[in-house]
Amino acid sequence: MSDLTVEMVQRGRGPSTEEAARRLGVARDIRSAREKLTSRSGLERAFEQELLRHYAQYRSGSGIALSLFAMALAVAATYWAPLVVTAAWALCVLLMITLNSVIGRRFLAAAPERIDLARWRRRFVAGEVLQSLSWSAMIALGDTGGWTFALFGLVIAAAVTTMLAATVPAAAVAALLPLSIATVSLTVFSSSMDSLMLVAMAGGTQIFFLGLSRRLYASTVGALHSRAEKDAVFGELEQAKANSDEARRRAEEANLAKSRFLATMSHELRTPLNAILGFSEVMKNEVFGQHNCPSYREYSTDIHDSGMHLLNLINEILDLSRIEAGRYELNEEPVLLANIVEECRHMMALRAKAKGQIVHDMVDTTLPRLWADERALRQIVLNLLSNAVKFTPPGGEIWLRVGWTTRGGQYLSVRDSGPGIPEDELGTVMSSFGRGALAIKTAEQGSGLGLPIVKGLVELHGGQFQLASRPREGTEVIVTLPATRVMDTLLPETFDDPAPQPAAKAARQVSRAA
Template identity: 30%
Template sequence: MFSSIRLRLSLSHLTVIVLAMGLSAFLLLSFLEDYFLDAAEDSLEAQARITAQALIPGAIAVEFQPVDEDWNPAYNTVQQQQVSNIAISTENLPSLPIDTSLSETDLAYLTDASLQLSTQLETRIRILDAQGIVLIDSQQEEQGSDLATDSIVSEALLGKTSSRTETSGEDTMHLALPAIDDGQIIGIVYLSQSLGDVTSVLHDLRSRMVLSAGIALLVSAIVALFLSRAISNPVRRLTTAASAVAHGNFDQQVPVRSKDELGQLSRTFNDMTSRLQAARQMQTDFVADVSHESRTPLTSIKGMVETLRDGAVDDPDVRDRFLSTIETETDRLIRLVNDLLLLSQADSEALNLHRDSVDLSELVQTAIYQFSHKAAEKELDLQTEINPNTPTVWIDSDRIEQVLINLLDNAIKYSRPNGTVTITVTPGKNQSVLVQVRDEGIGIPTEDLSHIGQRFYRTDKARSRAEGGAGLGLAIAKAFIEAHGGQLWIESKEGQGTTVSFTLPSA
């Protein structure tokens, strides 16, 4: 149903907004309703005190005190002023005893006085005696009725001011206040006031809030659509680009227009496609290089075999020379296949390492001895600098010996005659041993330095191929070192020489 991320984002934003607005409106309306009801109750209680002072003899001792603003902020200045004005207008009303002994004349007078107050207060006034009997009713409907069982009258008969709100029909607030003289309840003032004004105000507030919420919701929907589009557009571009990559098109790049998580995702995607494209190019180059490296010896072998088959086999000199060349080219192919197998095992982390605690100085001396004759042919001086405090290393000695042989072979191969090749072994950092093979040869051009160690990469392709190299020696050395948990790096200056360094974990 909600298949579009843009739609889901918009709906999620709107859901949060609607919930927040609904909860805020509910809390605000609840607060305002309590506020106005408290104000109405405070005003009604003040009116009841004025009525008691005006109509009940002895209750004049119950001094009228306006409700404290600090105690209830709902009772505001306007209401206090209104009640004070009514209090002044009732100061000269005479008080008559509140009991059944009232004459008809006195009763009529009190009824007229209550009607006057009721008109001024817009409140129904009932005066009850100490037994809860209605003596005076400004609406003249319940005179003589017994209201002692009324809940708020019962509270008033116990000396407590009490109120309640009725919501059936027209909302009305009722309040019963005891009139006390010398600690005795001498009567009860029972007031009833319509809450129509409060209801009207609350209804108006609800209407305004609904209208405001509708406008806010519309604006929020528009903003949510823009925000969701800002999020969904990059996702859509990433989806399209990822689909293209899945179909083999690796040259995909998406624009990076932010620094947030989506921007980081876009940058990561671009980096991934660049690496995939580079890996595919490397794979293509690898296949081409393997084909090229194997084609040369195979072509040579095929040509010599055909020549021998055509009759050259009868010539002993030609036969022996051709067979020797075939053997050399076959060995070259075997080395190439073995090297590729080693690299494949390294890539799949399938190299079998037979580790042991080994003294590197012995491996170095063995490698030096193997190349002593080759170095002598170029009049090179092979030197070693081994720190006596160098710890033993935890390695596969056969693999590391092959690393030393590959590095020494390159150092001698690219050194000038009468130069020096030095192997240095010293303690390294973080419980490791540092080995360096340094020559004074032709060096490596700066533009080629970052490619050294890549498979089949050679700075001097013609010379390397002529000397039998396939460009895999450093790649194998690096794979062996990294399989041991070490690192290999190269430093070189063209025309001054090259230093190949690697680290191995100490035992």
């Protein structure tokens, strides 16, 4: 069977965050390309509909302004043409403006999912052509002397039309074509060089307006792209938030199930362990008489030691679970850190002596008391000393320091002359059940929970945990407790006798005289 690789493990856990984001982006690009293939304009359906909606809003909202402009031109045109003719022209223009406004409002009122974009686009193009034809009727003023007025009227109409129809390029071109033809046809009424130059300038102006409408169309499409990307990002964030909330809910449920499981298993395991430890201790100590076979005593000792190891492992798992769940309650009281360290050093002295290790203690015995949990501090010191003794080779040295910090707190430092921990394994040894390569190679007994428990207990006290280690230079662990937990020693109060009052002093003097 082939070895299990990191890639196989990662595939089993599911795609990473980067992979999920990449897949989401690819799916979005494929969907966008599919919509573009089914579109005549090369844009997504949502963009096409939004552009038509902009056009409809512009047309329906500009009806009043265009009507006033048409009536103003009609009034001015009465200077060259009869009132009946200008009124008929103005009525025709007003009808076309109203028609386009009605078409735009109907488009805005239609349900988005039922809109046939191609058909509505054809309606808008037809409406623009009809309206431009009505504006182009101003060329009749050229025969009555209003040639220049008609030319500039056509230029203004072309500017307004191309700007309003910019979001639908086909409509802008269809609207500009009749106006351009009408502008060129004005040369029939005047063939002078000045007239030709004015017509050429007007034609160039209309072409410029067409180019400007294309720029407006491109900027509108760019704005739609930006808004679509922003909406996509917001959608992804909302989806990620929903996934995060769901994952947190599942994690909370799993944590609750884990707590219930540990509580149940601790009770179920401790009940038989009490019998195992009790009876094995009786058998080990040969309370009811010596064993016929000496091996039975060794077996009893092994059973008792294994049971104690299992009990300690259960206690460590429960302690770590309570710390991670924030349910570890500190039983705080005034304690002396120096005394706790001395007691723990005395407990570990036999193990250190058995391996020929030298423990150097530099403890400041004048330190004041700490407001802390004595059991937690004892567990911290024992775990650190136990690790130092365990991983320091025979004949090595261990340095134990306790003193003041620069900020008024107290610290505990445990340093050994062991082989040290590689930098890439520091995160492993600080994780739950994590064991370094040295512990695995030497088959040192342990659960890998010592340092995580120490770090959790230190943080519960508001302190800091530091681990520094380099290969072949040893390991040092520094635990710092804040100054807020140091109990200052109170000075004894002195009660001075009050000064004698003048009346009492006079009474004593009278008494002496008597």
